[in-house]
Amino acid sequence: MGTALITGATAGLGLEFAWQLATARHDVVLVARDEERLERLASQLRAAAGVRAEVLRADLSVRADVDRVAERLRATERPVGLLVNNAGMAVHQPFVGGDLEREEAAFDVMVRAVLVLSHAAVAQMVPRGRGAVLNVASVAALTASGTYSAHKAWVRTFTEGLAVELRGTGVTATALCPGLVHTEFHDRAELDMSGLPEVVWLHADDVVAAALADVRRGAVVSTPSVRYRVASAFLRTAPRPLVRVAGSPRRIAAAGRRRAAR
Template sequence: MGTALVTGASAGLGEEFAWQLATAKHDVVLVARDEARLERLAGELRAYAGVRAEVLPADLSVRADVERVAERLRQEEQPVGLLVNNAGYTTHQRFVTGDIEAEETMLDVLVRAVMVLSRAAAEPMVARGRGAILNVSSVAALTAGGTYAAAKAWVRTFTEGLAVELDGTGVTATALSPGLTRTEFHERAGFRRVGPDVAWLDADRVVAQALADVRRGVVISTPSVRYAVVSALLQVTPRTAVRALQARSGL
């Protein structure tokens, strides 16, 4: 047993991570902006799983809030053995005509916070000789899907580089690369329903595979055979074709 810190824990994959970790008897630190939802979730986890659940409200686009989370990761008392950098969203707008401040805020959450928190977690983990960092990327990282895809591509490459640096330390780094998953993500972003039902994954299965891959030290975790195939195809498809497919999709 140990303590896991999950960002974006109030909904979607983050909430599912919190539940699966708690039912596996890990204490959890829950990070998100919505304190009320975090408190409700923490109460449920304490009651049903019998674990310690800390609530740490934070807006990861705000540097002072990121630093408060980083301080918790550096804490020697009740140390964090697993960091799940899950918090994220998309602006769902065109870059050239959209709100540039909204793009900068998203970049802070998807990129800067992941970098700062990964560093804050890695240093004490290496000193202890054990630990794991799980950064949520996306199959979108392999597409030409604008600033969100670009940010997720950064997460993927950053995590691979981190895994190389951590090799032999007892600490691992894993990038989770899910496809379309049934959460609040698309609804909150204002997306219409995209893709056939067969393209959608259930959050519980995505999280279960991610945690299994973390335990095995897998660097790139791609839940489901269908998205493993899609990812492999995207990596060998000429980028001109990838861009053409993106343009046709209208996303």
């Protein structure tokens, strides 16, 4: 894979991708908004793994910043062999009367940036006959939990279509569809998940290890853990009216709070 470019590398799954890829001796390009955290991580990776670690500060809700990242992906010097489109956030607000700017920013980070960066990456990978794109979707792609589900459904479907188009090129596309993972995701959105039982939670190191194994074998959809593969099978086959009443982060958080209060 050579060099891997990871968006959202300062926390959670992205941070874990950076560590596991660097430990496997891949050079990394680290993308996120928090420059201090990016620089600190880059130094740690250089020191611990002896790899080249580039920092590319970018707010992926800003078009000019996305274009700078796309430019790096198109570069033929130290070409990027693995793109991990990971940056994302919960949109914890009702759509009706919610802040439209927040909705647009979430759309730009989780949909538009994935589109633009995938386009740039495959343009450089296909002529070389090798490379991989890993797009982080979610099990929420199969639910109907507001715009977040819609964004993740787009990522999953887009990646499946891209994988078909890439067949025979030596380049692969994989959609990662995790369930709930312990990261900064829920705290950042002020979602109180404290009442949920530990069994529903995945750990970032397991999720990332499973995802990278799936990328290596060219899987189109990666759903880490047996329990979330069972949940996904249920969500894919259950009647949609039933699916629509389950699965919203607010509903899940409220169920957790009720459980904690008992």
